[in-house]
Amino acid sequence: MLVHSRKGKWATWVLFFALFLPLFALPLLVIVAASFATSWSSALPTGFTGGHYQAATSGASLQALTTSLVTAVSASLLALLIGTWAALAAAALKKSGRRVLDALFMLPVAVPSVVVGLAVLVAFSKPPMVLNGTRWIVILAHTILVTAFAYQSVSAAIVRLDPAYEQAAASLGARPSYVLWKVKLPLLLPSLNAAAGLCFALSMGELSATMMLYPPDWMPLPVQIYAITDRGSLFTGSALSVILMTTTLLVLLLVSRIRTKASYR
């Protein structure tokens, strides 16, 4: 609509794809291509092999995948619990109180993840709470990082919620706890699902804080990808990256399907 002539339109589109494809589509394609290649020393990869996937789904790499999945699921559930609770509590407060809670729970987004990792490491390496060297320190750090996003998306959903439903329920004599369980939470379910997907994706790809505090027996997938590529096995690293992306996408897809079902209610 901005460009009316046929020629102008085509020129704009060609320019668009000349920028878009090499910058955004090429990187992802290149990783997929490399994960199947035996070598890459000219313009295109040479040789086709599934061997990198064999290496990526055995031994330490397979363990890294399950580690990441367990970490991401536990961190997402914890973050959802704390984030939803905080968002519901904040919505009931007056404006100034809500501002304080907003600022507190959004703070982990602004603080660099590396510093979150350092802080958790410093705080939980000494008594009374020694978590350093256990898997819990990784799960804890991931929970801190993703809670902010759970809080943000749930509070945005609460603002959009029609207050008429809970007012109707309350005027019919429902106690606040009943309104919360039977009215508010079911209405929030689609956004809770979306928040869970977001938290899961973020936790699956978290590298900065994890690098600061992972114990040797609890090494998530991004750290494993770094360790492998740092040793020079770029192709196995690509196969692991493809597995990471596919898992994230599958879970996001699954979550969005639940959401469409829930929105019929």
Next chain:
Amino acid sequence: MASATLSAPVNKAANPRKGMPKWVWALPPVAVLALVFLYPLALVVQQSVQPDTGGTSLKPYADVFASSAFREALGTTVWLALGATVGCLVLGFALALVIAFVPFPGGKAVAKFIDVFLSFPSFLITLALLFVYGSVGMANGLWTDVTGAASGPFQFLTTPWGVLLAEITYFTPFVMRPLLAAFSQIETAQLEVASSLGAKPARIIRQVILPEALPALAAGGSLVLVMCLNEFGIVLFTGAKGVTTLPMLVYSKAILESDYPGACVVAVVNVLISVGLYGLYRVVSRRAGA
């Protein structure tokens, strides 16, 4: 009977239940946050003023500020973040403009692809760039195939320019999303009127679209600025000794050198810069209504 059931809720509404005030419900999550996040952060600040020799002094700060490694990292971090933000804004504005106002079949799919792109971790971009511009990657391979030279001309990946390219690639979608949302609010009739009155596309962009998009640009730009300042994965995967940013310095001081007071000082500086800018972002985006 009927009047009793009717009157009870009315009383309740008019006279809120005594008992716990509402802020009590906010206490448990705040307590958890304080324990696992605010208290550790306070410990970092505390440790930054406690050198290994004991006591409390500002000596760690003096040491770190005096070191050339820190000053270099600070400079690199700031110029990389500023450069990447400007690049993301220009590129994101141009691409979003085409998607919104020169629509083509498949435009929806492109917008969806951008959403998917956002859910991937940043270090994947650096990994991909190794295959595209690395010493034996696609671009250099093409060059040596065509010219027969021993090595290609693309050797910028381990320099700050490689980090800049990766950051612009990864963060541009973060600018495009709020922009696309803002563009969808613009009445297309406005553009048609401007165009029928004889305005050229450049003038329509400048005088009709840009003013409407300014809040979204400001919000997206400041978000990207903060994220670039905090970016770690891209720099780590680049593996360049010459590119050290503040988060990278925190990591290498704490994990590789076990210099915790030094790491804490750099962390405090990094937090101050990022949180200050993030506060600005919140103010701007609240004004923008984004």
